[in-house]
Amino acid sequence: MKPEYDFSNAEQGKFYHPNITFHYPIYLEPDVDNFLHKIAEEKNIDVQILVNELLRNNIRIIQSVQ
Template sequence: MKKEYDFSKGERGKFYRPNAELNFPVYLDPEITKFIRNLTGEKDTDIETIVNDWLRKDIELIQTVR
């Protein structure tokens, strides 16, 4: 790394996108990943759909208990 960088020709906000969506990675334990992959094959769907369905159901349950 340099001790100093020249930002005099930099452009503020050049890559800023106000409506950009942030998708963050979720790292699952290996046994959970294996279980979900097997389930996706049985149900002919993708991992995102299964995990989103589970999370929606969990959210509903949590809101019901409150």
């Protein structure tokens, strides 16, 4: 690191976007990942679509018993 940095030409807020949506990674255990990839391949869909479908179904089930 330098002992001193020159920020005289810096732009404040250049990378700030108030309405941005953060997409965070989800790390699956290997057995779960393998299982989901197998099903997604059988259905000929992307794993992300499959995971979202499964989670939406779980949300519906949880909401139905509340």
